[in-house]
Amino acid sequence: MPDTSTTEQQRRGGRAILASGMIGLVAGIDNLGNGLAIAALLFSGPLASGLGMGVGAVLLSAAILALLVGLRSTQPDTVALVQETSVAVLAATIAAMAADMPDAPADVRVATALAILGTSTLVTGALFWLVGRLRLGTLVRFFPYPVVAGFLAGSGWLLVEGALAMLTRVHAPLATPRLLADPTILAKLVPAALLAVLLVAALRRSASPFILPGVLVGAALAFHALTALLGITPDQARAWEWLPAVPDGAVSLPLPTDIVAAADWSRVLSATPAILSVAVLGLVGLLLNSSGIELASGRDIDANAELRVTGGANLIAGLFAGPSGFVGLGMTLLAGRLGAADRWAGVATAAVIGLGLFFAGWLVANTPVFLTAGLILFLGVELLLEWAVAARKRLPRGDWLIVLAVLAAIAGIGFIEGLLLGLAVSLATFVYTYARLPVVRLSTTGRALRSRVDRSPAATHHLAEAGGAVEILQLQGFLFFGTAEQIVHRVRRRLSDTDAPPLRFLIVDFAHIKGMDSAAATGFARIRNLTAGAGVRLVLSGLPPKVAAMLAMAAPDLEGDPALTQAIDIDHALEACENSLLATAPLPAPALPSANGELIHHLEEAIGPHPRLTDAAAALDELRLRPEAVLIRAGETASDVYIVGRGRVKVQTTRPDGQRLRLRTMTGGAVVGEIALLLGQRRTADVVVDEPSVIYRLTAATLARLEREDAELAFVFHRLLATTLAEKLTRANLVIEQAHR
Template identity: 30%
Template sequence: PNIGNSDEKFLPVLTYDQLNLIDWTAVLGQSSTIMVMALMSIIILLLDTSGVEIIIDKDLDPNRELKAAGLANIVNGFGSGILCIQAAGGTAFTHKLGGTRFVMVLAYGAMVAGVIFVGPSPIAYVPTLMLGGLLMYVGIGFLMSWVWNARKKLPLKDFAVVCGILLVVAVYGLLEGVAVGVILAILLFVHSYSQLSVIKTSMTGSEHVSNIDRNQKDTKYLDQHGDEMHIFVLQGFLFFGTASRLLEDIRELLDNPERSAIRYLILDFHRVDAMDTSAAISFAKLLQVCTKSGIKLILTGCSPEIIDRLKNLPQEPTSPKPEFFDGLDEGVAWSGDNILLDFAGNTENNNPTNLLYQLLGNKKASSVISSRFEKLSIPAGESLFRQGDPGDALYLILEGSISIVLDLPDGQILHLRTMRTGAILGEMALYTGAVRSASALVNEDCQLFRLDQNSYQILNKKNPIEAGYLHTFIVRLMSERLGRANREIMALSR
């Protein structure tokens, strides 16, 4: 049937009888193609919307544009029309002619409606030269703005993508050009992103110590052998490109003859957003490299999804598996404990005089000061002191371990440090008299020696020389802690 007075069937409208003639099975067989066209149309619409924003120098609402396109296609479908979306070319054409008011929209719509209901015959009265000239004007303007002028602004790879899209559009069509453009953009993104390093921080065990306080000899030994442990803090998204780059960086580190022999390689994942299956191949290769080099691979801060992928790495059944820990400090502490197994000086001694002699370096001072200590036994699960309690004593751990935690305003508990045999805690309270800034919770049955404020004052009055050794040790202890903190800050700032 025809609409209007034209003899041409410009707008064929399907009748109910004609709908019965449609092979709906064939239409259903093309459902995948229809979905692809719909998806490509959405992509084209979003790209056109961005282009229109640049042309008219105004922000547009993508949701509004999508709703308008959807409504137009629903109405168009009832009229047997083809797929339609907003046209950036038409908008650019109207804008270049100075049509910035709503009246131009009405005029444009009236012309389209006239063609639909009257037919295309009136178009024959418009000079072909004028239409061709207008199209050439707009087309050449686009080529000059987005191709010729862009050659100086875009990187060579991006400019090559633009030229490739233009060539495909000219030869095959708009949809094909958009599809090729999306594919090229994805490939370019993958290549560019794979060149970025996912290593946020690289440091040795000497630069990042765990949150465990040990006795002085163990701490000194770990400082001297910290290069046997190397830590990589990872970030971003791990896929085959970035994982391969990570493997190359690790191999370069291991092949460096100037580096000390690495025994423990720690990869921290707490800043990693996600990891796909393709990255697992690179980690399987990394595990092989570590096994051949006698290096223990330690993975910390992994999400459950990443743990599932890394636990199922393809490897020989007899090959050593990586160790998993919830946090970086736990992995560093475990590595430090294993390094200390080679150290004969880490034997425990619950004699306070011997422990103080290791700390102070003077037998007489150690004997005098130890006589001022009070011995305590505290079972696991109890608290040595709570945050906000008066700071009235110093403690020396003879056996067991204690966690220093911070009670946050929201009720959460933040773990700060773990103190082990030979460590001293609460020392600042003897100098400042301030309340406890954190709580001390006993992890396992502890044997401690306590030096309270009163005994400390008596020590200063009656044995000032011996007390001086204690003051010197406290100053040295604080300086060493500050030095380790500075080294870690320097490592994190690289």
């Protein structure tokens, strides 16, 4: 019995080869038609004598691209094509060159045109390969999309203008519209326009790959049938410019040595801006097509590998003066749908084009001028409809207006000028939009945002009243000249606000800042001048090293400025400001009627007067601890609650890398460890003595005994714990509220 799995594999292989043959036939015929049209666009008017050589260069380039990219691409069904968008740019440049050399021999003009074409492809290939070799393919995708869309729309305009130039034999025919009313021109223009309209309508109604070649072949047959019926000979058709003035067999392949020897290289050098533009925008086009194939096929594509492969193919094609190209989005997706899962799709396409080279002379001589012009006109109209009209539905109004501005500039001024205008407008729009984004992440005062220092109730109450003298600005994003002005405006407005409490401290936190330019750094020197003039201390917290270095470069006198302070983070900045406010606060001094007077004072501040406060103080154990003594260790079972009588402790945790992170600081009157005790949990952080301290301990055993024997005294302690928890919950809610503003 035959192996069914082997039989199925053979069937699949046969279907794949058949699919590759079909896509090769369709893509090959499409390339032949486009190649004739592109050559006719490039070599018309003063360059008409070079049409045969131009056809050879275009078709040879198409075959090289299809073969090499198909064999070496990371995607086996890739079909590479000569791209008409780059040709549109070069056509205008080449036409201008030919118009500026009216007295030069025809072979010099043709060789110069081929040199511009080949040099452009060589530069494009080198750029592709270099970007792929450096693995920078993803960076090019940051090229402003409206500018790319405007470029494509502008390329459509250049193709339309080029098609009209093919029919009128006049460079920039739209500048002299009276030419379009000439009966001899209308005889070619009307059928070309009808063909373009027919192609647009047919391809929008059907996605079949056979539509385009079918319409072109049908139009050519109809032309020859009609002329034969009317008795018009081919020589008469050529005399009326209905057929190209190229005899059969005139197609030839350009030799690099002949081009180098005959070309005017000063003219090639003057075309450098257009050559570079074609290379850069070809890079963008390749990556856009690759992204489209990724999205449509669901396959991941190595953009850098594709750049290297396509770059090598363009370098070889450029040696023969052919135009540049890269993967075709539509043909590659069609190859995938037909099941061409191997590399025969590209090989078959190259074979059909190569076979067409043998008949290219006959095709050129017998292809009506209106057909090649109509195809170019169709390609231009399609680009205009896609990127200038349909783009309105998928782009915001501002981006769409940029597209129209680039299109108008390309049409009215020039291609390079249009691109520069688009880049300038995109940059200005980006700066304007980004400058309007909120660079201030949080704007609040010391009343709402406090340091992680737990203080006595009296100190807490004073800070709640006097905290308005501390203004806090937390910044975010990247600071540049546009966003820095927002901060200067806020500071100036706060300093002039007579309804707010007098400002004593301005904290500017940089913890969420990614970077800063020199203009923004200069803006902070202005802020320092504003605050210093108003007698306000400026505190900069959380400065990243790069931002600090930028500030030091822009305003070296900030270092050591008595009106400016730096803090490692916003918590330390707030703590320093609070300490300054408390240093001049009229806080009541604790009465010390007994040895426990300090503790009783803290208890009374927390829960108010109570006749059992003295008994409560007597129930606690007194601990006198030195700095770095561990009061609570993370992971221990909670069994005690502590009240800081005098001194200071810190709550900290240890990161996996061994670095210690301060969570809170607690001073006289603070209660420590109540949550873990009430919930019966293990300790979650260490509590370490920060300075010589007197601490009072309430053990779990003492609390349990009081609950059994002295309910009133137990109530005093429970009230203390409840009050402490309520205050901490209030502070946590304030922090959450500030974070969501």
